[in-house]
Every structure is written in C-alpha cells, then in structure tokens.
Amino acid sequence: MDALKLIAEPCLKTDLPSVEVGDTVRVQVRIKEGERSRLQAFEGTVIAKKHGGISETFTVRRLSHGVGVERVFPIHSPIIEAVELIRKGRVRRGKLYYLRGRVGKSAKVKEALR
Numbered sequence: 001m002d003a004l005k006l007i008a009e010p011c012l013k014t015d016l017p018s019v020e021v022g023d024t025v026r027v028q029v030r031i032k033e034g035e036r037s038r039l040q041a042f043e044g045t046v047i048a049k050k051h052g053g054i055s056e057t058f059t060v061r062r063l064s065h066g067v068g069v070e071r072v073f074p075i076h077s078p079i080i081e082a083v084e085l086i087r088k089g090r091v092r093r094g095k096l097y098y099l100r101g102r103v104g105k106s107a108k109v110k111e112a113l114r
Contacts, residue, residue, distance in 0.1 A: 012054060012076050013075065013076050016075060016083065017083055017084070017085050019046055019049075019058060019083060019085065020046065020049070020088075020089075021046050021047065021048065021049055021089075021091055021093070021094060021095065021096060022045065022046065022088075022089025022090065022091035022096065022109045022112075023045070023046050023085060023086075023087065023088055023089050024043070024044070024045050024046075024085075024086040024087045024089065024109075025043070025044070025045075025046055025060060025083055025084060025085055025086060026041050026042070026043040026083075026084040026086055027041070027042045027043075027060060027071075027073055027080060027082075027083050027084075028040070028041055028080070028081040028082040028083075028084070029041075029042060029073075029079055029080060029081070030078075030079045030080075030081055039081055042060060042062070042071055043060075043062060043086065044060040044061050044062030044069075045060065045061055045062070045089065045096070045099070045109055046058050046059065046060055046089075046096075047059050047060070047061045047070070047095065047096040047097060047099060048095045048096065048097070049094075054076055055074065056074070056075045056076065057072050057073060057074050057075065058072075058073055058075065059071070059072045059073075060073065061096075061099065061100075063107075068100060087111055088111065088112040089109035089110065089111065089112060090109070090110045090111065090112040090113075091109060091110075096109070
C-alpha cells in the first residue's frame with residue numbers, strides 16, 4: 001500500500017479550488033485533435049462528487065440545445081487545465097441526480113449568500 005502512495009503522490013494536483021455539489025463551474029479541458037491541442041470549456045452545475053484519493057471525480061451537468069449533457073472529470077487528470085468557480089450554490093443534498101428529471105426553473109440551484 002505504501003508503494004501505491006509513492007507512485008500516486010507526484011500525480012496529485014495541489015492548486016484545486018474548493019468545488020462543492022451545487023456550484024456552477026467552468027472546466028478547461030485540453031482536447032487533442034491530430035497533432036494540435038486546444039482548450040475547451042465545459043460549464044455547468046456540479047451534481048456529484050466521489051472521493052477516493054487519486055481517483056476522486058466530480059460530475060458536471062449542463063443543457064446543450066435542450067439536451068442534458070453530463071461529464072465526469074477526474075480531479076487529478078492531466079487533461080484538466082483549470083477549474084474556475086462561477087457561483088456557489090445552496091443545496092441540501094450530497095448528490096443532485098434529481099435535476100436530471102427537471103426542466104425550466106425547477107432545474108435551477110439557488111445561489112448561496114456569501
């Protein structure tokens with residue numbers, strides 16, 4: 001088990017913002033197209049977080065042309081360039097899977113007072 005920690009520690013990122021469930025974030029993802037690479041932004045609401053050291057992930061959901069799109073991002077992945085916090089959300093649940101079945105105003109998350 002100690003050998004696994006020695007391998008994993010150099011790969012862990014230290015400059016991560018505190019992203020919580022309900023927050024609206026913009027994730028800058030490095031996309032490779034042939035020989036070139038570029039940054040692509042994916043902005044949406046964090047609906048879930050899974051903890052677990054190097055395999056920690058968070059799920060971001062957004063609506064794209066009326067269709068719900070979800071992406072699961074490993075926090076320590078090298079393809080993630082930056083995670084920018086757009087607004088804090090006020091929720092009372094650990095997972096927001098119920099947003100999948102909602103549309104319109106009922107699918108919004110209230111903003112947290114700072």
